[in-house]
Amino acid sequence: MPMNRHVFALACLALALAACSPMPAQPPVAPVAQLKDGELPVPAGYKSWAKFLSAVQRPDAKQVREIYMNTEATAGTVAKGFPNGTVFVMENYAAxxxxxxxxxxxxxxxxxxxxxxxxxxxxxxxxxxxxxxxxLANGDWIYAAYMASGEKSADSTLTCRACHLPLTASKDFVHRYDEYFAKASAAR
Ligand code: HEC
Structure with a gap:
């Protein structure tokens, strides 16, 4: 049966379209936004995060501190430290x-x-x-400080770096590293 001209044309068009159609779109890999000191916001909802440590006693500073960690941080290990994507939030309360x-x-x-x-x-x-x-590089950590109101505080992030630096990469520049992992392994 001779092919109807009209059908033939349509078949060609369909083939041509198929040949031209782009590959199925790959989900774009979002590049990591390059932030620096002072640019990390106070994460919305951090109060519902896991506690890194609670009621840290600082009579010397007349303070009590609450430290929260995001989900990424919970994958941290004593051998490897904390993965990229980790965020810690520390609330400093007056005692x-x-x-x-x-x-x-x-x-x-x-x-x-x-x-x-x-x-x-x-x-x-x-x-x-x-x-x-x-x-003052502390690995890939950056720092930011806010008032209780949520406004940026005048604290210099250079002081954050200088005081966290001595922990070195072996403790991932995290002060309460040993205490946290001791607690985490005791809870297991
Ligand atoms: C004089 C030293 C010092 C300075 C300055 C300092 N920190 Fe810390 N930081 C500590 C200590 C010590 C801890 C452990 C908790 C505690 O004992 O209060 C800590 C803990 C933290 C934690 C919880 C994770 C951890 O390391 O245990 C965060 C988050 C943090 N600091 C952020 C900052 C930021 C942001 C700044 C600057 C605005 C800053 N720190 C400045 C000493 C310092």
């Missing part, structure tokens, strides 16, 4: 004082949290260390 200036203790013997003073954020991702000032 409540008695009228004589001594620090109040609760029934549990611990300092009592008063007002929130600061929210500190540190996060790491591939390439972020490149923006570190000379001599």
């Amino acid at each position: 409540a004082a008695n009228p004589d200036g001594s620090l109040k203790k609760g029934a549990d013997g611990k300092l009592v949290k008063a007002e929130l003073l600061r929210v500190f954020v540190m996060g790491k991702n591939e390439g972020w260390g490149a923006s570190a000032p000379e001599g």
Whole structure:
């Protein structure tokens, strides 16, 4: 049966279209945004994150601190440290004082949290260390500091770097590294 001209033309068109149609789109691999000190926001919803450590007692600084970690951080190991994508948020609370200036203790013997003073954020991702000032690279960590209101605080991020640097890469520049992993392994 001779092919109807019209059908033949349509078949050609369909073939041509098939030949031209692009490959199925690959999901684009989003490049990691290159952030630097002061650019990490206070993550929305961080209060629902896992606690890295709770009620950290700092009578010397007259503070109590709460440290939160995101899901990525929970994959950290004592041997390898924390993966890219890790974010820690630390709330620094004033410790409540008695009228004589001594620090109040609760029934549990611990300092009592008063007002929130600061929210500190540190996060790491591939390439972020490149923006570190000379001599102050803490791997790929960057730092940011906020007031309780959410506004940026005047704290210099150079001080964050200088004080976290001595931990070295062996503790991934995280102060409470040993304490956290000891607690994490005890909980298992
Ligand atoms: C004088 C030293 C010092 C400075 C300066 C400092 N930190 Fe820390 N940081 C610590 C210590 C010590 C801890 C452990 C918790 C504690 O004992 O209060 C800590 C803990 C943290 C943590 C929780 C993870 C960890 O390392 O245990 C974050 C987040 C953090 N600091 C962010 C910052 C940011 C942001 C700044 C700068 C605005 C900063 N820090 C400045 C000493 C410092």
